[in-house]
Amino acid sequence: MTATTGRRLLLVHAHPDDESIGNGATMARYAAEGARVTLVTCTLGEGGEVIQPELAHLTADRDDTLGAHRIGELTEAMRALGVTDFRFLGGPGRYRDSGMMGVPDNDAPGCFWQADVDEAADHLVAVVREVRPQVLVTYDENGGYGHPDHIQAHRVAMRAYELAADPAHRPELGAPWRIAKVYWNRMPRSVLDAGLAATAAEAAFPGTAQPADVPGVVADEVVTTVLDGTAHAGRKAAAMAAHATQITVNGSSFALSNHLGQPLFATEYYQLVHGQAGPGRPERDLFAGLDTTAPTPSEGNTR
Numbered sequence: 575m576t577a578t579t580g581r582r583l584l585l586v587h588a589h590p591d592d593e594s595i596g597n598g599a600t601m602a603r604y605a606a607e608g609a610r611v612t613l614v615t616c617t618l619g620e621g622g623e624v625i626q627p628e629l630a631h632l633t634a635d636r637d638d639t640l641g642a643h644r645i646g647e648l649t650e651a652m653r654a655l656g657v658t659d660f661r662f663l664g665g666p667g668r669y670r671d672s673g674m675m676g677v678p679d680n681d682a683p684g685c686f687w688q689a690d691v692d693e694a695a696d697h698l699v700a701v702v703r704e705v706r707p708q709v710l711v712t713y714d715e716n717g718g719y720g721h722p723d724h725i726q727a728h729r730v731a732m733r734a735y736e737l738a739a740d741p742a743h744r745p746e747l748g749a750p751w752r753i754a755k756v757y758w759n760r761m762p763r764s765v766l767d768a769g770l771a772a773t774a775a776e777a778a779f780p781g782t783a784q785p786a787d788v789p790g791v792v793a794d795e796v797v798t799t800v801l802d803g804t805a806h807a808g809r810k811a812a813a814m815a816a817h818a819t820q821i822t823v824n825g826s827s828f829a830l831s832n833h834l835g836q837p838l839f840a841t842e843y844y845q846l847v848h849g850q851a852g853p854g855r856p857e858r859d860l861f862a863g864l865d866t867t868a869p870t871p872s873e874g875n876t877r
């Protein structure tokens with residue numbers, strides 16, 4: 575359904591779980607405030623590890639049913655966040671999890687890392703032109719931490735941002751739409767250092783992650799926007815816990831299947847990379863500076 579008024583946020587992520595880890599509090603906050611929150615996940619996470627021994631049979635080298643299972647985890651996570659519009663790029667299973675950088679799965683036909691970026695971007699152009707978001711959130715050019723699917727999600731999201739606004743590009747996909755503000759997920763180094771120290775002190779896990787294990791780490795001054803999601807910390811923790819094959823939540827820490835503790839932050843950080851910043855340094859709202867009350871024109875917004 576083509577939206578006409580109100581705040582609309584689009585998030586593009588690589589696997590089920592990334593959205594809750596990086597943006598769970600942001601998604602819960604905007605959903606609670608009545609914004610339309612749309613999540614596009616590029617793979618089903620078929621190549622993941624499984625934390626629970628009793629579910630180990632789901633992995634790709636055994637039953638290969640982890641992708642279907644993670645759809646269920648994502649559905650539960652979205653229920654926790656109050657998000658109702660969540661989709662898979664090109665439909666569930668269109669692009670398969672490529673595995674960590676350097677593994678043979680990176681070369682598998684049909685994996686996301688092998689996808690044609692323009693073809694994949696057109697699936698997202700159709701969503702952009704339908705939803706007409708004012709704000710897009712994705713990863714930086716390294717995908718936050720160098721995972722092939724994260725890098726490809728960045729490339730596809732940024733390409734779709736360009737193509738969706740081009741009136742000459744595939745008009746059958748809908749009226750052109752220019753997204754007003756594009757943000758990359760970030761983690762300020764000083765906040766992470768303090769958080770990792772607190773996680774180590776909490777000792778909820780056998781070990782503690784290193785800064786290199788955490789996506790999107792930058793010098794503090796690179797961060798343009800800080801979203802206080804404290805009021806939604808419980809929802810974020812519940813959403814992360816819903817991804818139980820991938821994440822264990824314990825107090826104010828969590829661990830992935832590597833069992834290395836990381837801080838679970840309810841404040842989430844961003845870098846504005848396209849569009850005009852709103853008032854305040856840092857911004858405290860992704861929609862800062864935008865008039866989201868005016869109805870959007872039926873012919874799009876690039877005339």
Ligand SMILES: CC(=O)N[C@H]1[C@@H](O[C@@H]2[C@H](O)[C@H](O)[C@@H](O)[C@H](O)[C@H]2O)O[C@H](CO)[C@@H](O)[C@@H]1O
Nearest residue numbers: 589619621622623671672673674830831832
């Ligand atoms: C957060 C994230 O992007 N997870 C990915 C990642 O999973 C990691 C991977 O299995 C690694 O080998 C483990 O040590 C680490 O604990 C996992 O988080 O890669 C998976 C395969 O591509 C992917 O399914 C998962 O969502």
Ligand SMILES: [Zn+2]
Nearest residue numbers: 588589592724
């Ligand atoms: Zn991921």
